[in-house]
Amino acid sequence: MGPVIGITCYAETASFTVWQDTRAALLPYTYVEQVVRAGGQPVLLPPAGAPAGLAGRLDGLILAGGGDIDPARYGAEPHERSGYVRKFRDEAEFGLLAAALDSDLPFLGVCRGLQVLNVALGGTLHQHLPDVVGHTDHCPGPGVFGHLPVTPVPGTGLAKVLGEEPVPVPHYHHQSVNRLAPGLTVTATAEDGTIEAVEAQGTFTMAVQWHPEAGEDHALFEALVRAC
Numbered sequence: 001m002g003p004v005i006g007i008t009c010y011a012e013t014a015s016f017t018v019w020q021d022t023r024a025a026l027l028p029y030t031y032v033e034q035v036v037r038a039g040g041q042p043v044l045l046p047p048a049g050a051p052a053g054l055a056g057r058l059d060g061l062i063l064a065g066g067g068d069i070d071p072a073r074y075g076a077e078p079h080e081r082s083g084y085v086r087k088f089r090d091e092a093e094f095g096l097l098a099a100a101l102d103s104d105l106p107f108l109g110v111c112r113g114l115q116v117l118n119v120a121l122g123g124t125l126h127q128h129l130p131d132v133v134g135h136t137d138h139c140p141g142p143g144v145f146g147h148l149p150v151t152p153v154p155g156t157g158l159a160k161v162l163g164e165e166p167v168p169v170p171h172y173h174h175q176s177v178n179r180l181a182p183g184l185t186v187t188a189t190a191e192d193g194t195i196e197a198v199e200a201q202g203t204f205t206m207a208v209q210w211h212p213e214a215g216e217d218h219a220l221f222e223a224l225v226r227a228c
Contacts, residue, residue, distance in 0.1 A: 003059035003228035005040040007031050008093055008113075010066055011047055011086070030213040031064055031110075038221040040228065047092035055099035059228040060106040060204075063093055063113030065211060068175060071127060074119050079127035081174065094120055101205070106227040108220060109207030111173050114198060117207045121200075123181030129174050133192040138171045145170040145214060150188045150196040157199050158187035158206060161223045169196075169210040169217075176209055203227055 009027035016024070025046035035042040040060065045051050055061070067084025071077060073094075078085075093116050100107050109117045115125055126132050129139075137146045149166035152159040177195040180186065188197035188208070197208045204227030212220045 001041050002039040003041065003225055004043055004057070005035045005060045005062060005224070005228065006043050006045045006051075006054060006058045006096075007035070007062045008051075008064050008066075008089075008096065009044045009046055011089065027064060028213065031062065034213050034218060034221040035062070035225070037218055038225040040221075040225045045096070047086070047089040050095070051092050052095035052099040055096065055103050055105055058100075058105060060108070060224055061096070061100045062224070063097060063107070063109045063116055063207075064213075065111035065113070065172070067112070068127070069112070069115055069119055069125070071125075074124040076124065076127065081128040090116075101200075101202070104203050106204035106224055107202075107206070108204075108224045110213065111209060111211055114177070114207035114209050115175060117200075117205075118177050118181045118184060118198065121181035121183055123177060123184070124179040126176050126178045129176050129194065132176075133194060135192070136174075138176075138190070138194065139174045145172050145211065147171070148190055150190055150210065152188045152197070153186060156185065156187040157204075158197050158208075161206075161219050162188075162217070167217070169208075169212065170214045171210050172214075173209055 014024040032042045068082045151166045154164045184198045199206045
């Protein structure tokens with residue numbers, strides 16, 4: 001068995017097989033496929049109980065995408081477009097992230113995962129990115145990925161993984177970093193200036209605002225498994 005990679009997941013009402021409108025812990029299966037392809041063993045971590053205690057049993061951690069973080073966590077009032085706030089998920093993931101950082105566990109944040117990392121370390125968020133950049137290309141419509149290039153910052157860990165040339169990646173986010181948290185370094189930006197990736201010192205602590213699990217490039221997941 002390869003390194004055990006914990007992946008946080010949603011707790012939402014869903015329909016599957018003969019079951020309709022059933023409470024479920026769920027995750028897009030592309031995360032699972034990417035980890036397996038990279039040589040890891042995925043384990044889903046629902047936002048229940050005390051998942052922070054699992055940090056010592058994992059070889060790596062992925063904080064997956066999801067709804068918006070409660071703006072109160074970074075001292076803001078909710079924007080009218082903030083949505084799918086799940087305070088129980090915030091509580092579970094902020095605790096799990098703190099334990100992972102304390103133990104220097106290899107970490108990859110995806111979309112919401114980047115935002116959790118930034119807020120946990122003292123940063124803030126733009127609650128509705130179109131208000132800042134003037135377009136909706138980062139999130140064209142419900143369930144539709146935008147495909148915009150991001151440019152890695154030369155010399156960063158991300159550039160070593162993806163190279164230094166612009167890379168088209170799938171986007172689905174209407175929020176982004178506003179004030180960068182102390183200890184984080186910007187590692188990629190979009191053409192409109194949006195911060196699209198960050199990293200921190202450690203064995204492997206990277207987070208991207210886009211959705212690599214939905215793309216054709218497997219390099220980030222391979223890098224995570226190698227670090228584990």
